[in-house]
Amino acid sequence: MKYPKVAVIGLGFMGRTHIHSLRRLGIEVYGVAGISEDEAKSAASELSIPKWYRNSDEAIEDPEVQAVHLCTPNNLHFSQAKKALISGKHVLCEKPLAMTMIESRELADLAKEKDLVTAVNYNLRFYPICQEARARIAAGELGIPYLIHGAYLQDWLFLKSDWNWRLEPQQGGNLRVVADIGTHWMDMVTYLTGLKITEVMADFSTIHPIRLQPTFEIATYAGKLEKNLSTNEVSIKTEDVAVILFRFENGALGNVSLSQVSAGRKNFFWFEISGSKSAIRWDQENPNELWIGYRDQPNQLLSKDPSLFYPEARALTGFPGGHAEGYPDTFVQVFSQFYGAIASGKMPETGKFATFEDGHHEMQLCDAIRRSALEKRWVKVSEIEKQ
Ligand code: SOE
Numbered sequence: 001m002k003y004p005k006v007a008v009i010g011l012g013f014m015g016r017t018h019i020h021s022l023r024r025l026g027i028e029v030y031g032v033a034g035i036s037e038d039e040a041k042s043a044a045s046e047l048s049i050p051k052w053y054r055n056s057d058e059a060i061e062d063p064e065v066q067a068v069h070l071c072t073p074n075n076l077h078f079s080q081a082k083k084a085l086i087s088g089k090h091v092l093c094e095k096p097l098a099m100t101m102i103e104s105r106e107l108a109d110l111a112k113e114k115d116l117v118t119a120v121n122y123n124l125r126f127y128p129i130c131q132e133a134r135a136r137i138a139a140g141e142l143g144i145p146y147l148i149h150g151a152y153l154q155d156w157l158f159l160k161s162d163w164n165w166r167l168e169p170q171q172g173g174n175l176r177v178v179a180d181i182g183t184h185w186m187d188m189v190t191y192l193t194g195l196k197i198t199e200v201m202a203d204f205s206t207i208h209p210i211r212l213q214p215t216f217e218i219a220t221y222a223g224k225l226e227k228n229l230s231t232n233e234v235s236i237k238t239e240d241v242a243v244i245l246f247r248f249e250n251g252a253l254g255n256v257s258l259s260q261v262s263a264g265r266k267n268f269f270w271f272e273i274s275g276s277k278s279a280i281r282w283d284q285e286n287p288n289e290l291w292i293g294y295r296d297q298p299n300q301l302l303s304k305d306p307s308l309f310y311p312e313a314r315a316l317t318g319f320p321g322g323h324a325e326g327y328p329d330t331f332v333q334v335f336s337q338f339y340g341a342i343a344s345g346k347m348p349e350t351g352k353f354a355t356f357e358d359g360h361h362e363m364q365l366c367d368a369i370r371r372s373a374l375e376k377r378w379v380k381v382s383e384i385e386k387q
Helices: 013-024 037-046 056-061 074-086 101-113 128-138 177-193 327-344 356-375 381-385
Strands: 006-009 029-033 067-070 090-093 118-120 145-153 197-205 210-214 231-235 241-248 253-259 268-275 279-283 289-293 300-303
Touching (some): 006 056, 013 067, 013 327, 029 037, 029 056, 067 074, 074 090, 101 356, 118 356, 128 177, 128 289, 145 177, 145 241, 177 197, 177 253, 177 268, 177 356, 197 356, 241 356
Parallel strands (some): 006 029, 006 067, 067 090, 145 253
Antiparallel strands (some): 197 241, 210 231, 268 279, 279 289
16 A cells, blocks of 8 residues: 655654554654654654654645644644644544534534545554454344443552643643543443433542642653652642543443542553443453353353454454454554545545544533533533534
8 A cells, every 4th residue: 555654743652652553554654743853853863754843833834744643732733633634634633632622623624624534543442352342232242232331540640749741731621531531431432332422420539639740841651750850839620530420322321430540550441331132341451351241141251363253343453363452553453544544535434433523522522521520410412512
């Protein structure tokens, strides 16, 4: 396949993950832009990337580049994605798509108007076992879903001294755990079941109302290894913990616990879906197994093995059974779909990667959740859609 030339903007944990995954597909990372010229220059030399840019505008405007990956803090997604679309580039944007619903609506409309491929990186959809879970639900093996529950728990912001740009509302937005990890969970369960969330009821808690901000930039997750930093006390307004109740369009109930201060939980995303015929359960720290629960026969544990999968899931599995697939492989699957769509000249059927419309929908859910937590009541998503 003839792949376009790509620029990656943002060189933190995410930007580097994108670069490595693009290379696994043989896609040329032509240029990079970071938070400074120095960062871009040294990443380009370290990773043997031909070109570095002084800033994101230079990358977006480079006529050699046909696609851009936006791996920057959330507050930059809107302006960078908008500029890139206007400049005729295909855009793969990190989640959440924007800071507000107004911004994400504008981006989703612009994406529709342009003949370009656009995606939001809800990569967790692409664990092979999750694809298999989706295929099984679509084939009716679970029956009617009636309880959809789970959690997404991390501990990298457990201490008062843990710091990251996501804690700053100007960069991360008004919501933190909900936007950063909660939207992954909501995207996953709605993608798997095909059911929309219609109503939410949420409550939040900020465990560290004061945190210690280092006097210099700390990369995502890197703070766990830093000691004796010089810091300033900063007041924190965003949630460390959120608990959300859901009602889905078929009447099913759900709930999720979200936290970035749960000791021992590194990236512990799990869901369990109970249906009228069986139940399924999966967790990201053991991603190659699907638990299948029955009332009238022994429960099963399905190990990832494409030869045992539905064809749709098999097609999106990279390695044979017994060869574990994990977090970085999900990026490869998203990018392979994305560049496949560019090569074929059209956006794929729904059910592949998350589109800008899906990214906008997550922003609507975030707004409904925020309103619910502020007003202490159930909020219908349709209330938010009308705005
Ligand atoms: C940090 O919470 C983070 O890196 C998220 O931003 C990612 O989306 C998630 O996949 C892992 O955790």
